[in-house]
Amino acid sequence: MKYLSEYRDPELVGQYLNELHKTVTQTWTIMEICGGQTHSLVKHGLLAMMPSGINMVHGPGCPVCVTPLNLIDKAVYLAEEKRVILCSFGDMIRVPGSKKSLLEAKAGGADVRILYSPLEAVEIAVSNPDREVVFFAVGFETTAPANALSVLHAERLGLNNYSILASHVLVPPAMAAIMDDEEARIQGFLAAGHVCTIMGIHEYEPLVEQYKVPIVVTGFEPVDMLHGILMTARQLERGEAKLENQYTRVVQPDGNPDARAVIEKVFCVSDREWRGIGTIPTSGYEVRSEYAAFDANVKFDVHITKAPESSDCIAGQVLKGLKKPHQCSQFGKSCTPISPLGAPMVSSEGACAAYYHFSQAASEELQEA
Amino acid sequence: MPQLDFDIITLGHGSGGLLTHKLLDSGVFDVLKNPLLDARHDGAVFPVEAAQRLAFTTDSFVIAPIFFPGGNIGEIAVFGTVNDLAMCGAIPRYISLAFIIEEGLPMTEFWEVLLGVKSAAERAGVHVVTGDTKVVERGKGDKIFINTSGIGIVHEQASISLSRVAVGDSIILSSSIANHGIAVMAEREGLQFESTITSDTRPLNHAVKRLLDEFGASIHLLRDPTRGGVATTLNEIARDTKLGINIRQKPIAIDEQVYGVCEILGLDPLYVANEGVFVAIVAADAAEAVVERLRGELGSEIGGHEAAVIGEVVSEHPRQVVLQSRIGGRRVVSMLVGEQLPRIC
Numbered sequence: 001m002k003y004l005s006e007y008r009d010p011e012l013v014g015q016y017l018n019e020l021h022k023t024v025t026q027t028w029t030i031m032e033i034c035g036g037q038t039h040s041l042v043k044h045g046l047l048a049m050m051p052s053g054i055n056m057v058h059g060p061g062c063p064v065c066v067t068p069l070n071l072i073d074k075a076v077y078l079a080e081e082k083r084v085i086l087c088s089f090g091d092m093i094r095v096p097g098s099k100k101s102l103l104e105a106k107a108g109g110a111d112v113r114i115l116y117s118p119l120e121a122v123e124i125a126v127s128n129p130d131r132e133v134v135f136f137a138v139g140f141e142t143t144a145p146a147n148a149l150s151v152l153h154a155e156r157l158g159l160n161n162y163s164i165l166a167s168h169v170l171v172p173p174a175m176a177a178i179m180d181d182e183e184a185r186i187q188g189f190l191a192a193g194h195v196c197t198i199m200g201i202h203e204y205e206p207l208v209e210q211y212k213v214p215i216v217v218t219g220f221e222p223v224d225m226l227h228g229i230l231m232t233a234r235q236l237e238r239g240e241a242k243l244e245n246q247y248t249r250v251v252q253p254d255g256n257p258d259a260r261a262v263i264e265k266v267f268c269v270s271d272r273e274w275r276g277i278g279t280i281p282t283s284g285y286e287v288r289s290e291y292a293a294f295d296a297n298v299k300f301d302v303h304i305t306k307a308p309e310s311s312d313c314i315a316g317q318v319l320k321g322l323k324k325p326h327q328c329s330q331f332g333k334s335c336t337p338i339s340p341l342g343a344p345m346v347s348s349e350g351a352c353a354a355y356y357h358f359s360q361a362a363s364e365e366l367q368e369a
Numbered sequence: 370m371p372q373l374d375f376d377i378i379t380l381g382h383g384s385g386g387l388l389t390h391k392l393l394d395s396g397v398f399d400v401l402k403n404p405l406l407d408a409r410h411d412g413a414v415f416p417v418e419a420a421q422r423l424a425f426t427t428d429s430f431v432i433a434p435i436f437f438p439g440g441n442i443g444e445i446a447v448f449g450t451v452n453d454l455a456m457c458g459a460i461p462r463y464i465s466l467a468f469i470i471e472e473g474l475p476m477t478e479f480w481e482v483l484l485g486v487k488s489a490a491e492r493a494g495v496h497v498v499t500g501d502t503k504v505v506e507r508g509k510g511d512k513i514f515i516n517t518s519g520i521g522i523v524h525e526q527a528s529i530s531l532s533r534v535a536v537g538d539s540i541i542l543s544s545s546i547a548n549h550g551i552a553v554m555a556e557r558e559g560l561q562f563e564s565t566i567t568s569d570t571r572p573l574n575h576a577v578k579r580l581l582d583e584f585g586a587s588i589h590l591l592r593d594p595t596r597g598g599v600a601t602t603l604n605e606i607a608r609d610t611k612l613g614i615n616i617r618q619k620p621i622a623i624d625e626q627v628y629g630v631c632e633i634l635g636l637d638p639l640y641v642a643n644e645g646v647f648v649a650i651v652a653a654d655a656a657e658a659v660v661e662r663l664r665g666e667l668g669s670e671i672g673g674h675e676a677a678v679i680g681e682v683v684s685e686h687p688r689q690v691v692l693q694s695r696i697g698g699r700r701v702v703s704m705l706v707g708e709q710l711p712r713i714c
Binding site for chain 1: 630634692693694695696697698699700701702703
């Protein structure tokens with residue numbers, strides 16, 4: 001398939017691996033930011049193919065994983081108590097809140113619908129004028145334009161029964177928080193290609209400057225990943241710290257200005273709580289007061305008491321790259337995708353679930369069962 | 370379609386009274402006509418020979434939507450059970466057919482489903498010999514649910530069992546995968562793809578019979594990877610035999626459009642449902658010949674031109690399925706935790 005098979009070409013992969021083996025002379029710790037990249041590394045079996053000197057740690061770029069517990073509780077509450085039509089991306093509905101997941105709420109009779117685009121939620125609002133429709137707007141900068149567009153679309157249609165429960169997070173502040181962590185030992189980053197498709201690459205320049213780390217904007221296919229890792233390793237071996245773009249076939253330096261304009265129209269930057277990490281200043285989007293009528297947080301006066309996370313879960317350390325999933329004492333034991341203790345075990349892009357699905361642990365657990 | 374007085378199915382059609390009889394007499398019995406059904410008994414009575422081994426299976430079909438590109442729930446209800454019998458190495462003979470219909474189902478849709486049952490039974494060479502019709506109140510079902518059970522006579526040369534799976538055996542996939550799941554998904558509300566993807570729902574019994582005629586006991590195990598897809602089926606085999614399974618991504622055929630939809634939606638085709646595909650575990654020395662037959666005339670009605678040996682049974686990593694990716698990496702293919710696609714079959 002065009003633009004896909006070329007980037008999964010075994011020969012090309014072999015060439016990059018060769019080059020990587022020739023380049024790497026010591027151990028380098030590199031973090032891939034995006035959960036999609038983590039998924040790609042394990043799904044294609046890349047981790048074991050690379051030189052042992054490449055130590056990949058898996059970053060916080062899984063929106064489902066970092067969505068705070070009480071926001072899930074809020075979504076469940078809206079679906080169950082306020083009887084709204086709660087629309088969500090698929091992987092969000094399995095994430096357990098403090099009491100239950102949206103999937104369990106659905107099984108209990110709540111109207112929870114899985115959509116692939118927020119614009120579908122607007123259509124549902126049009127065809128159900130007597131019902132409130134809420135879209136659970138989760139994601140990084142990548143999904144923000146479509147979510148914002150749904151608000152503009154609803155406004156244009158004069159809808160008063162559509163709102164979004166926004167939980168948008170931003171990559172650069174999270175990278176700064178990771179580097180500021182005293183235990184941090186990240187020496188290079190693969191920035192998330194899709195995020196940069198929207199935002200461009202310039203907002204990473206201050207990070208390179210301040211923390212003296214190479215940042216390479218990278219795609220998601222095996223060839224992209226290896227290319228991005230090679231570019232990072234070359235910089236590290238040369239003692240450089242630059243911002244580079246591997247994903248040039250998709251990412252323009254200035255990103256997508258039209259999409260950003262839509263984001264800026266509807267959202268403003270705010271402090272945001274990241275599940276497992278805590279509150280990071282200026283690391284999220286919230287709906288601007290001008291669009292309060294479309295903000296489920298404002299429209300439905302819901303106060304959910306903040307529920308405590310499982311004390312056995314080391315999700316925070318995993319999301320910050322301090323620990324690998326299998327270094328958790330609960331991994332594959334009390335914490336599995338069937339009964340996850342923390343969100344990284346739930347979403348297919350979560351580091352723990354990726355390790356679980358594509359590694360030995362899964363089958364070992366079945367053997368014991 | 371005969372004149373049935375009502376445009377929709379009503380509770381009365383499941384009452385056992387006059388409306389039920391009318392629906393059966395001028396509809397079901399007429400369409401599915403055969404001597405055993407015509408006997409109008411509470412059940413079907415038929416002879417078997419003492420030496421014969423029988424295979425017996427049942428399955429329920431709750432697919433939504435009931436009409437999808439390449440088939441409908443009536444066809445799938447017949448082929449599903451026919452294929453389960455074929456996977457036992459049996460020649461399917463008799464099928465039971467039980468409808469649970471939601472009040473309000475348009476009579477035209479019921480008729481179309483019934484014709485689907487008829488054509489599928491003809492294609493598979495089975496008779497519907499007994500059945501049942503119930504109607505539930507609106508909101509208590511989802512248009513129509515179908516249960517079928519089937520009886521087949523096990524092929525004389527067949528020796529198919531988990532216990533026959535051995536280290537060194539080859540794993541064969543009969544055709545390209547994931548067509549059914551993606552066809553159904555593309556048809557579902559909210560997903561509008563412009564594609565020509567159709568379900569692979571089809572009877573496997575004729576091809577399987579001919580393979581058994583020729584290869585008999587060299588075929589150690591047959592499975593149709595429906596719900597949960599190829600990955601789930603292989604995991605079940607690995608778990609139940611306590612052996613390891615190695616597969617390679619490269620020879621696993623996937624239609625380009627199906628592949629594209631899977632990529633867009635983030636689905637792994639290995640976990641997507643199939644309705645006309647089988648996995649065969651065969652003695653290594655027969656594997657190439659089996660694939661050759663499947664790719665020829667024998668497999669022409671079941672997409673066999675894309676049949677391939679996709680892996681082997683191994684002694685390493687017992688109870689695990691390990692995939693060699695296209696680029697040469699290795700990973701475990703684990704059991705799916707939840708539903709990848711809700712209610713495909």
